Amino acid sequence: MKNALITGINGQDGSFLAELLLEKGYNVYGILRRKSVVDYGNVEHIKDKINFIYADMTDVVSLINAMKISQADEVYNLAAQSFVATSWEQPILTANIDALGVTNILEAIRFVNPKCRFYQASTSEMFGKVQAIPQDENTPFYPRSPYGVAKLYGHWITKNYRESFGLFTCSGILFNHEGERRGKEFVTRKITDTVARIKLGVADVLELGNLDAKRDWGHSKDYVKAMWLMLQQDEPDDYVVATGETRTVREFVKIAFEKVGIKIEFSGEGVDEVGKDESGRVLVKVNPKFFRPAEVELLIGSPAKAEEKLGWKREISFDEMVERMIEKDLYLVGREIALAGKKN
Numbered sequence: 494m495k496n497a498l499i500t501g502i503n504g505q506d507g508s509f510l511a512e513l514l515l516e517k518g519y520n521v522y523g524i525l526r527r528k529s530v531v532d533y534g535n536v537e538h539i540k541d542k543i544n545f546i547y548a549d550m551t552d553v554v555s556l557i558n559a560m561k562i563s564q565a566d567e568v569y570n571l572a573a574q575s576f577v578a579t580s581w582e583q584p585i586l587t588a589n590i591d592a593l594g595v596t597n598i599l600e601a602i603r604f605v606n607p608k609c610r611f612y613q614a615s616t617s618e619m620f621g622k623v624q625a626i627p628q629d630e631n632t633p634f635y636p637r638s639p640y641g642v643a644k645l646y647g648h649w650i651t652k653n654y655r656e657s658f659g660l661f662t663c664s665g666i667l668f669n670h671e672g673e674r675r676g677k678e679f680v681t682r683k684i685t686d687t688v689a690r691i692k693l694g695v696a697d698v699l700e701l702g703n704l705d706a707k708r709d710w711g712h713s714k715d716y717v718k719a720m721w722l723m724l725q726q727d728e729p730d731d732y733v734v735a736t737g738e739t740r741t742v743r744e745f746v747k748i749a750f751e752k753v754g755i756k757i758e759f760s761g762e763g764v765d766e767v768g769k770d771e772s773g774r775v776l777v778k779v780n781p782k783f784f785r786p787a788e789v790e791l792l793i794g795s796p797a798k799a800e801e802k803l804g805w806k807r808e809i810s811f812d813e814m815v816e817r818m819i820e821k822d823l824y825l826v827g828r829e830i831a832l833a834g835k836k837n
Contacts, residue, residue, distance in 0.1 A: 498522045498563040500550065500598065501571035502543065503534030505674040506614070510569060510717040515542055517721075522563035524548045524556075524572065535674045550594030553601060560605035567724050569612045570598055573644070576678045577618065580640035581786055591643035592650075599654045599662070610661040610724040613651040616644045617668040617709065617735070617792045629733050629795040630666070637787040648731075655729055663723040665716075668735035668794040671814060672713040673821035680742065681710070682818065684749050689822035691776060692753040693830060698776055702783030704743040704759075704766060707791045711736045712809035712817070722803040735794025736807050743768075746777055748812065752819040 497514050501507045502523030514521050522544045523536065533540045546562055548555035550572050560568075573591045574580065580587040595613060602609050620628045621637035636642045648664050655662040675682040680701065690696030711734075719734040743759060746768065750757045757768040757776060768777030799805045809817075 494518055494520055495566040496520045496522065496564050497567045497569065498524065498546075498559060498565035499569045499571060500524045500548075501573065501614075502545075503532065503536050504571060504575075505535060505672055505676070505713050506670075506717055506720075507569075507571045508535035508539075508674055509672070509714045510571070510720060511536055511539060511543060513717055513721060515539065519567075520544065522546055522559070522565065524559055550590050550597060553597040556598050556601035557604055560601045560609070565606065565609050567610045567612070568598065568602060569614075569720060569724075570595060570647075571614050573614065574640070577638050577640045577785065579678070580638050580643070584639035587639050588643045588646075591640065592646035595647035596650050599650065599660070603654070603658060603660065607658070607660060610729070611651070611654075611663070612720050612724055613647055613662065613664045614720075615648040615651075615664040615666045615731070616641070617666060617733075617794060618789065619645045619648060619666065620792060621787075621789050623789075623791055626791065627735075627737065627793045627795040630731055630798055637789050638785065641789075652731065661724070661729045663726075663729045664731040665720055665723060666731065666733045666794070667716055667719075668709040668711065668733070668792060670711045670713045670716040670734075671818065673817050674713070675818070681745060682822075684742075684746055685815070685818040685822045686826070688746075688749045688753055688755075689819060689826045692755065692823065693826050695826065695830060698778055699746070699768075700778050700780040700783065701742060701746070702780065702785070704741065704746070704779060706742050706789065707739045707793070708742070709735045709737070709739050709793045710745070710811055710814065711807055712814045715807050715809050719799055719803060719805045722799075722805055726803070730802070732799040732803065733794045733796060734799050734805070735796045736811070737794065737796055738811065739791065739793040740811065745815065748815050749819055750776070752816055753823070
């Protein structure tokens with residue numbers, strides 16, 4: 494049995510990856526930050542199957558201890574300050590976790606077990622102001638946020654430890670991947686949660702920023718398979734993981750409303766654009782406070798290398814992904830309404 498250590502295990506990707514590794518017979522260890530109240534997040538349902546270790550990406554001593562306890566054969570670094578908007582508000586914190594934190598875990602591996610295989614969660618946000626369409630492993634980077642810049646450091650330090658110390662380190666340049674476990678801080682989950690609330694009569698309008706932003710969206714459950722496949726290869730390398738399809742935020746909104754039986758038509762331009770249902774009721778508005786200081790307009794990745802060398806392929810379509818998210822939020826909001834009714 495292999496031992497795997499996952500940082501960020503209670504997030505969306507961490508939980509799907511933990512499930513995958515448990516199915517494959519791994520001993521799974523997960524890093525948690527110590528808090529006054531333990532938060533298992535998305536792994537609450539499998540917490541009894543996971544060995545938890547308290548550590549922090551900004552504390553190399555705790556990471557060395559985690560490596561010693563877990564005796565990890567594989568480390569998956571999914572921990573990050575992962576909200577682009579927050580990275581503008583807390584750029585130093587973002588750098589400490591998303592950039593220097595990667596160096597800390599690599600040093601822990603080098604110190605405890607240099608034969609351990611390492612996966613780094615890189616991101617399409619590193620492409621930022623895109624220099625080629627579609628983006629692949631050879632496309633130049635041009636990050637447009639403190640998050641993208643910090644992740645780019647993490648990406649390059651991972652490559653440097655591979656080339657300088659001979660470590661088996663891989664970076665997965667993952668394009669946007671969502672799912673029913675996505676946090677509400679992300680625009681996709683904000684959309685499906687609000688659409689569910691509008692459908693159930695507890696919200697009136699969905700407010701968003703740039704409706705023209707284009708993203709390559711897949712499902713997290715598919716993407717964690719690519720992470721695992723990278724660490725099973727004979728040689729370490731970096732891979733783009735994407736669908737090769739791009740859609741606007743506006744398209745995501747329209748499909749989300751369609752899933753609850755509401756047809757939306759958009760009219761107007763810029764900050765005056767609105768989305769109305771068939772009765773003329775305004776359900777979607779543009780709010781300038783949600784604009785980024787520097788916008789990433791278009792992301793679309795080429796998964797050709799991952800498909801050819803890893804044998805990876807997407808199984809969950811965009812339509813099914815949105816449907817899964819909507820169904821989960823209808824359930825969660827419905828339960829919330831029912832509980833509030835009981836209290837009253």
